[in-house]
Amino acid sequence: MASTGSSSKSYSIAVVGGGISGLCLAIGLLQYDIPLTIYEAAPHFGEIGAGVAFGPNAGRAMELLSPKIYQAFLKCKTGNADNSKSDSWFTIRVGDARKEDKEGYVREGKKVGDALFDVPMHSGGGRGGVYRAHFLDELVKEVPDGVAKFDKRLVELGEAQDGSGDVVLTFADGSTAQHSAIIGCDGIKSLTRKWLVGRDNPASKAVFSGKYAYRGLIPMDEAVDLLGDDAARNSQMYLGYHGHLLTFPIAHGKTMNVVAFSSRDTWEDEKWVVATSKQDMEDDFQGWGPHVTKIVKAMQKPDIWALFEHPPCDTYTKGRVCLLGDAAHATTPHQGAGAGQCIEDSYILANLVKDANDVNGLQRAFSAFDQVRRERTQKIVKTSHEAGQMYEFELFGDDLDKIEESYKHRMRWIWDIDLEAQLEQAQQIMKQ
Ligand SMILES: Cc1cc2nc3c(=O)[nH]c(=O)nc-3n(C[C@H](O)[C@H](O)[C@H](O)COP(=O)(O)OP(=O)(O)OC[C@H]3O[C@@H](n4cnc5c(N)ncnc54)[C@H](O)[C@@H]3O)c2cc1C
Incomplete structure (x- = not known):
């Protein structure tokens, strides 16, 4: 002992x-x-x-x-770079171009990849x-x-x-x-x-949740070149059909962490983390807008994580x-x-x-x-x-009003x- x-x-x-x-x-x-x-x-x-x-x-x-x-x-902790975002959990955007209407909008005046709203989270206690x-x-x-x-x-x-x-x-x-x-x-x-x-x-x-995730890291300088300062250095979530992608800064802002989620009905592999090809990942995000496409292309050596829950x-x-x-x-x-x-x-x-x-x-x-x-x-x-x-x-289909309302309270x-x-x-x- x-x-x-x-x-x-x-x-x-x-x-x-x-x-x-x-x-x-x-x-x-x-x-x-x-x-x-x-x-x-x-x-x-x-x-x-x-x-x-x-x-x-x-x-x-x-x-x-x-x-x-x-x-x-x-x-170790890193928060959003922008002070005005210190109380934002994530900035929410639509990442999936299939949500566009005939005029190319996903919501009034907003295009794929545009910031729609922030999810408020008080920063007390450290986060x-x-x-x-x-x-x-x-x-x-x-x-x-x-x-x-x-x-x-x-x-x-x-x-x-x-x-x-x-x-x-x-x-x-x-x-x-x-x-x-x-x-x-x-x-x-x-x-x-x-x-x-x-x-x-x-x-x-644990049972398979119907979702899996690709995880990756992108050096912040490269992420800023691809997405601009705001989207790279502050936490972002890109919504879509049966998939979503999120990013947040880590390592004192030197790295952008990426998790890209997708869906399937079952998981048969005994292993829950498996190597995959870049091609598979790019195929999963076919039809998504430029932000997500650029992030997915920049992720090296993706692994798939099957998401299980108890x-x-x-x-x-x-x-x-x-x-x-x-x-x-x-x-x-x-x-x-x-x-x-x-x-x-x-x-x-x-x-x-x-x-x-x-x-x-x-x-x-x-x-x-x-x-x-x-x-x-x-x-x-x-x-x-x-x-x-x-x-x-x-959950609410692609009704962004309902989604926004829910985000503001659910956590x-x-x-x-x-x-x-x-x-x-x-x-x-x-x-x-
Ligand atoms: C894709 C993904 C993203 C996530 N992102 C977040 C996030 O942003 N924020 C958040 O709060 N949570 C997140 N989580 C959840 C978080 O990772 C876990 O809740 C947390 O790491 C669990 O820690 P743990 O110590 O309980 O288990 P584990 O990290 O699994 O540690 C278990 C330990 O036990 C050891 N062990 C296992 N079996 C035995 C055995 N039989 N005998 C002896 N040792 C054993 C293992 O080697 C390991 O060291 C995420 C999870 C996933 C999958």
Whole structure:
């Protein structure tokens, strides 16, 4: 068992998985000297080379969870370059030229690629895009040596035979570890989730959402040459039929992050990330306007990401096991909210575990966490799915008035949450 030193706690926790969830939770717990070990399947911590955007709720969660995590975020984050856009989530444009009327307009006086409206988002709490690998590197610095064990792929969970009620973890290399409790931060394909909800339960596995995405990066100078300053340096979303494309600045404005979405009915490949050709991507955006066409042409070595999501499960905890982050509620990325939920989860759970002095307290902490977090995080999965449909003219058709109206309100409940009140509610539940 690894820990940071002397602890008054009579238990030890296994955190399975060292992504954004596992690291944020571990940093949060370590500041209260909770004995823990992170078990990571990969040979080292790592994130993909792409961007991730955080809303004000995520910034606030980081601030509340740990000053170290918040500082890491502030060091990496990039917002819109234009000051007048500091309260804009995205500028919305139509990207698909098939929306044009006979006169070539997509809305009164507006052509394909023109800015239509901004989605307001208050900037309190800190918000912005980060390059994932940089952010993870900053988080890793806050995890003391010896806390994480690598090349430890969890393959089985079971109860210890010594009457302690502990959980025994078995890893792919044949080794085992025994801990008082486990927090599964093992992502969308979580083994902990399968064990917890039952392998035969349809909620044990993520399902294909009907959407996939190409991800890419374009050097900002090149993006400015292609699109101009405004469209390159500030967050943009281009809407269309069964597809949409978004861009936002990362790496302190040196890079433009691109995610281009498209649709298909099923996903048969066992892999969820597959290499594709530039030609396939260009074919998917045939008939789109000049902005999108230029961006798609500038993306090198595209990968396709199949977008899966979790059906809702009845609980995030069983006995001494708890799920957190994508393992509990993997969502499509259409609200830019998945990683933010991992951090909100970590804030709530770390503060509940802090008050647990023994294994009974831990179980009460897990149960309180489940009761306050499940509804919100599952609603995010559902509304994110709908948001993707809206951007792709599948929810309100291509009625831009309805779409604009919906954009202005639909994400407020995510961004404006009072996390301290939610923690207080959980603490009350835990005491009962
Ligand atoms: C295309 C796309 C764009 C996105 N954009 C955004 C965005 O802009 N904003 C946002 O907030 N969210 C976004 N998300 C969602 C966000 O990426 C996830 O919510 C977040 O990264 C999940 O973090 P996690 O740590 O829970 O899971 P993961 O990042 O999947 O980490 C899980 C970790 O567990 C390890 N692991 C897995 N299985 C085992 C095992 N059996 N034993 C031991 N270790 C194991 C893995 O190696 C990994 O390190 C996006 C997602 C996608 C797909």
